[in-house]
Amino acid sequence: MTEQYVLDLQDVDGTQVAVVGGKGAHLGGLSRIEGIRVPGGFCVTTDAFRRIIAEAPLIDDRLDRLSRLNPDDREAIRTLSAEIRRTIEEIAIPGDLAAAITRALSLLGDQAAYAVRSSATAEDLPTASFAGQQDTYLNVMGPTEILQHVSRCWASLFTERAVTYRQRNGIDHRTVHMAVVVQRMVFPHASGILFTADPVTGNRKVATVDAGFGLGEALVSGLVNPDVFKVRDGEVVEKAIAAKQRAVHALPAGGTQEVAIESQRQGQPALTDAQAVRLVQLGRRIEAHFGRPQDIEWCLVDDGFQIVQSRPITTLFPIPEADDRENHVYVSVGHGQMMTDPMKPLGFSMWQLTAMVPMQEAGGRLFVDVTRRLASPASRAGLLEAMGKGDPLIRHALETVLDRDGFVPSLPDASPGGRPAGGAPAPIDTDPALVTGLIERSQASVADLERDIRTKTGPELFDFLLEAFEEHKRVLSDPLSIQAIMAGMEATWWLNDKLQEWLGEKNAADTLTLSAPDNITSEMGLALLDVADVIRPQPEVVAFLQGVDGDDFLDELAKLAGGTEARDAIEAYLDRYGMR
Numbered sequence: 001m002t003e004q005y006v007l008d009l010q011d012v013d014g015t016q017v018a019v020v021g022g023k024g025a026h027l028g029g030l031s032r033i034e035g036i037r038v039p040g041g042f043c044v045t046t047d048a049f050r051r052i053i054a055e056a057p058l059i060d061d062r063l064d065r066l067s068r069l070n071p072d073d074r075e076a077i078r079t080l081s082a083e084i085r086r087t088i089e090e091i092a093i094p095g096d097l098a099a100a101i102t103r104a105l106s107l108l109g110d111q112a113a114y115a116v117r118s119s120a121t122a123e124d125l126p127t128a129s130f131a132g133q134q135d136t137y138l139n140v141m142g143p144t145e146i147l148q149h150v151s152r153c154w155a156s157l158f159t160e161r162a163v164t165y166r167q168r169n170g171i172d173h174r175t176v177h178m179a180v181v182v183q184r185m186v187f188p189h190a191s192g193i194l195f196t197a198d199p200v201t202g203n204r205k206v207a208t209v210d211a212g213f214g215l216g217e218a219l220v221s222g223l224v225n226p227d228v229f230k231v232r233d234g235e236v237v238e239k240a241i242a243a244k245q246r247a248v249h250a251l252p253a254g255g256t257q258e259v260a261i262e263s264q265r266q267g268q269p270a271l272t273d274a275q276a277v278r279l280v281q282l283g284r285r286i287e288a289h290f291g292r293p294q295d296i297e298w299c300l301v302d303d304g305f306q307i308v309q310s311r312p313i314t315t316l317f318p319i320p321e322a323d324d325r326e327n328h329v330y331v332s333v334g335h336g337q338m339m340t341d342p343m344k345p346l347g348f349s350m351w352q353l354t355a356m357v358p359m360q361e362a363g364g365r366l367f368v369d370v371t372r373r374l375a376s377p378a379s380r381a382g383l384l385e386a387m388g389k390g391d392p393l394i395r396h397a398l399e400t401v402l403d404r405d406g407f408v409p410s411l412p413d414a415s416p417g418g419r420p421a422g423g424a425p426a427p428i429d430t431d432p433a434l435v436t437g438l439i440e441r442s443q444a445s446v447a448d449l450e451r452d453i454r455t456k457t458g459p460e461l462f463d464f465l466l467e468a469f470e471e472h473k474r475v476l477s478d479p480l481s482i483q484a485i486m487a488g489m490e491a492t493w494w495l496n497d498k499l500q501e502w503l504g505e506k507n508a509a510d511t512l513t514l515s516a517p518d519n520i521t522s523e524m525g526l527a528l529l530d531v532a533d534v535i536r537p538q539p540e541v542v543a544f545l546q547g548v549d550g551d552d553f554l555d556e557l558a559k560l561a562g563g564t565e566a567r568d569a570i571e572a573y574l575d576r577y578g579m580r
Contacts, residue, residue: 003047005100009183012043014290019045021119021179026290026310033289036282037306041114041183042104046121048097049154049178055091059084063173066158071167074160081163085155093147101150102143105182113139113185113250115308116149118156122166122176135159138215139185139250146182153180186306187250188299190270191216192226195313196283197293202316204293205325207231207280211270213261214247216297216308223248223258227269229276236273243267271300279305286310320360320367327407329374329398330367333359336390353469356476374402375411389493435484439518445475524577534569538562 004019012020012028020028020043031038053059062084069076093101102110117136135156137149156162157178166173192211197204210226212219219226223246230238243266249259271279279298282305287294293316297309322328333351334340342364343351351366352359359366373379380402388395402408449468456464475481495509514522535541540560545553554570557563 003051005045005048005051005097006104007043007045008104009038009041009043009181018121018177019043019047019179020181021046021121021177022311023117023119023309024179024181025119027181027183027308029289030286030307030310033285035285037304039115039183039186039306039308040108041181042108043119044101044150044180044182046177046179048100048180049157051094051097052088052091052151052154055094056087058087062087066163066173067167069167071164074164077163077167078160081158081160084158088155088158089151091151093151098147101147101182105143105146108184110143111141113141113254114146115181115183115185116140116146116153117181117183118153119179119181120157120162120176121179122171138217138256139254141254145254150180150182154178183308185250186299186301186308188215188301188306189213190300191298192219192270194279194283194296194298195293196280196287196296197313197316198230199295199313199315204319205232206237207283209271209276209279211276212242212244212247213265213270214249214259215256216299217248217256218244218246218258221248227271229271229273231277231280234277234281236276239269239273239276241267241269244270275300275303282307318362320362320369327371328369329371329401329408330360330362331370331387331394331398333366333368336394353466354472356473370398371408372411374398374408377410389489434480438481438484442475445471527573527577531569531573535562535566538566541566 007016007020009024009028009031012024013032014025014029016028017025024043027038027041028043030036062080066077066080066084069080071077105114115136115138135153137152140146140149157176158173163173165171166176190211190213192209193216194210195208198206198208200208207230209229209231210219211229212224212226218224224244225242227242227244228238228240229236244261245266246258247261248256250256282298283294283296286296286307290310290312293313294310295313296307299306299308320328320330333355334343343366344364348359348361348364348366352361357368359368361367370383373383384395384398387398449471453461453464453468492509492513495512496507499505499508513519514525516522535545538561541557541562544557544560544563545566554567557567557570560566
């Protein structure tokens with residue numbers, strides 16, 4: 001395959017991360033969006049980086065040593081990464097590669113000023129943030145200087161910070177390559193960062209603009225506090241203008257310097273409200289192109305905005321997809337079940353197929369949309385009471401959302417006929433035999449399922465399971481079942497309240513229900529104690545299980561004293577109750 005060392009930004013798109021790195025791929029994508037101005041430039045591809053690395057035979061040995069270092073051994077990482085950077089910078093760029101870079105420069109103007117920017121293949125990705133870990137050089141002038149700074153960008157793949165980040169995240173140093181973006185320098189009146197979602201609250205409808213005078217390095221480095229504009233629905237809804245005492249400006253002969261801002265200008269806004277709104281409109285166009293909220297670096301030049309970088313905002317928790325632009329309030333299913341970790345796909349698929357209400361997935365977790373129930377005052381009260389009984393903190397969170405003016409619109413309680421929506425609940429029969437009958441019906445349904453499932457294999461088994469899920473929901477949605485379940489929950493809540501009032505004991509009814517028959521959760525817990533009773537007298541088994549790492553530990557148990565009995569007890573438990 002012919003190696004390609006240079007690509008014009010206009011010829012790059014988002015599919016070419018492996019060739020031009022994350023920054024280069026995003027800039028190429030940006031340059032294709034109608035109405036978005038991106039400074040012209042080109043990418044020195046990862047083919048060039050691999051060519052340079054091949055020129056240094058000692059690199060392999062040093063990368064091996066680097067991969068074996070503890071991420072906390074900062075001194076060793078600092079020393080070895082500095083050796084690698086020095087080695088890369090000292091490699092002479094081969095003639096044909098240097099010629100390809102200088103040819104691209106001559107097409108743009110080889111006496112102009114440029115920004116020379118690192119673009120690693122593991123940078124600006126949706127799943128990880130490598131921002132600031134490699135180097136960028138501004139206002140670089142002349143082919144010789146640009147070639148030297150391209151080498152420095154290659155070497156910056158091995159800054160101490162970048163190496164440590166990869167070590168901590170289990171990323172093999174050899175799998176990450178460095179491209180370099182060379183762009184025409186812009187000399188802005190103001191610059192800064194646009195977040196198309198509020199990075200503090202996560203609100204996707206509020207964009208935040210950070211702005212300062214001069215080059216953006218003053219903000220990125222923390223040299224000054226920015227002006228902050230919050231924009232929603234085409235208007236500035238909040239702003240704070242900072243006293244900007246310093247800025248970073250380009251020098252005529254190359255490079256940059258900090259300069260003091262004259263006192264009368266320090267408190268002036270870097271942008272007008274109209275400019276902030278116009279910038280956010282451009283940001284929304286960029287967000288739509290990439291399909292997710294963006295962290296965008298911008299420059300204001302002669303009242304026109306130029307975009308010099310855009311990356312995904314990786315700190316936002318994902319939200320369920322909705323087919324409208326309305327506000328939604330979601331309650332986490334997993335947190336209600338004390339399962340805060342992400343579920344595996346089979347797990348949340350099972351929940352979605354068997355749940356009585358729609359459940360939506362985001363971030364490996366399931367959520368129920370409670371917006372409509374909160375919007376109606378009648379259903380709102382019931383929801384808040386039920387949530388508060390299960391977890392007072394969730395109720396408090398929902399009330400906090402309701403306190404936000406207009407976030408959840410109110411819907412009328414009454415139906416067109418004046419009767420409360422949904423009608424009055426049907427009266428419940430108080431005969432306890434009804435509960436016995438419901439249990440017997442469920443047991444018969446489970447027995448039929450266990451009998452019939454043994455006859456199914458392959459695709460037929462999946463069809464059978466889908467039918468079984470529908471039967472499960474039909475049984476549970478029987479009004480009599482719901483009434484019995486609610487009666488039990490209401491009785492527990494009433495007992496908890498009264499026993500605390502009478503005896504001063506909290507959650508006494510929850511303790512009492514542990515001994516009720518047919519409580520599968522309690523049975524599982526008691527059965528697990530029986531398993532523990534088998535294991536506890538066997539010290540070798542206890543020690544082994546405390547250090548288990550892997551899924552084949554049951555096979556290993558039989559080799560230990562008392563291990564066969566322990567294995568049999570565990571397997572019997574799993575056969576009865578599954579892996580929950």
